Amino acid sequence: MPYGLTVRYRTAMVVKRRLSRQDWAEAALAALADGGLAAVAVEPLAIRLGTTKGSFYWHFANREALVQAAVERWADEHTEALIRQLEPVSDPATRLRQLFEAAIGSGRISRAELALLAHADDPLVAPVLSRVTARRVDFIAACYAETGVPPGDARRHAVLAYTAHIGLIQAQRASGGTLLADRDRPAYLDFLYRVISVERPPRR
Template sequence: MVMAPQRTGDRTKPKGTRRRLTARDWAEAALAAIGEGGLAAVAVEPIAARLGTTKGSFYWHFANREALVDAALELWEQSHTEAVITELAAEPDPERRLRALFAYATAASADDPLEVALLATAADPRVAAALRRVTDRRVGHLAELFAALGFPEAEARRRGLLAYTAYLGHTQLSHAVPGSLPQGPDRDGYLDSVLDTLLHQD
């Protein structure tokens, strides 16, 4: 649901580290910067300082800042959508998978500002394209789950879209108005009630 899965770690390293940094290290650091300050925060020198390295490491992996942004967005798509779908595919029951997905995605996005930061920078064409791809994939996957639960194709698509908008609303509200959503055991009951509503059949 970006779904927001495994949170991409901020692999900052102390100055003087000798481990050779990878392109993924740079992409993860760029995602962390986006979560903290939006797309404008993706700047080579500050990220190099975050990683405890120099600009030379950056240019070993990327031709320019735009290439780093593209790599960061690709990593976000893979780690916050595809990896989550793959991980939960081991659950054979579509309702249990849907409930697990919703609980995991809402908890992950509440802890990580990245999703909200990307939505706030949707005017950038590259971010807009990534958001479109991720939205299509997430809504399509949700529709597949509702179809597996017996809903006709058009209704499954409608409920998948409704589930995704519920997730986005939950994500936005958890960051805009902290404490406004139920916490602890109350959170589990609240999420169950949301899914009960989405799964209800007349």
Template sequence: MAERKRLSARDWTDAAVVALAEGGIGAVAVEPLATRLGTTKGSFYWHFANRDALLAAALESWERTDTEEVIALVAAEPDPRTQLHTLLTLAVGGRDGQRGGRVELALLATRDHPLVAPVLARVTARRIDYVARLFGGLGLPPDEARRRGLLAYSAYLGHAQLTQAAPDTVPGGADLAAYVDATIGLLTTSS
């Protein structure tokens, strides 16, 4: 009999985030995840007290990787316009490990869940505030920067929805850069 790899809490958490992206919070279930990971439920209970603890860890991981790590990556760029370009490219084109908005859409469907609601509210506010700061860095007054940050985030969610519902309608590959440039042009043009 082959020896099983000893799984970590991180292995379970990563699998739970993938399950969130694929099927929402209902897909974060111990037995199917154990099967996916090639282990038993006992491994799960070694690391987590219950399913809610795993869901909380998955939400924390998603917030860190798809918000805080993206912001840190973008902040390393030299100026607000380049930062905005990088952010939009990552948001609509994805990056290694990013799920292209699928987790957000799944969480929006269960936004009233007691574990989901505070995380979703915090992530949404953080993202809109960050994008508004980028627009502020381009010289827009605070109210206008906030309005455009909200508009940019709304466009991102719409793009995520289109990517899921009609993937052939969204640009990719060589067309992605032109799409991002056009979007930035629209969002930065004087009103």
């Protein structure tokens, strides 16, 4: 909501900016993160961007195209970028540890995550989500394998690590945050890291 204001402000103060396809995609991803797939709607977004549908239908054929753009953007930002960033880390155990910390850390990340999981069977979401899920688990499994775990075990570890993570953010939200109090979180993470054979990360 301060977003719309900002745009209005910018419009008034500076120069009226013409929007690009990327601007729309970015706004769509933001809307997705905090309103679900249904919030990716042309007219509301236009208002939020301080423009009108006229702009939108110049850059996109229809709403479907916008959703696709947003989802692709998400896949890149929240998976490929992270993997690119972790790939140079040579020690696989350190790599895993950093991955889990990054994943568990940001609540902003999980918001888009949850919105997409919520529409996993939507024809626009499903293919990307499926690709991303496979990519992540494969990456985790490869790290485990690199630490010396036999391949079959590596995959099982990876599946557990990934599902425990997804399940945790889901259940935390489902419980209204009462599932795990903040003060119990470190102990739980220690426990989880021990279970999935990751060396305990240093406490901050």
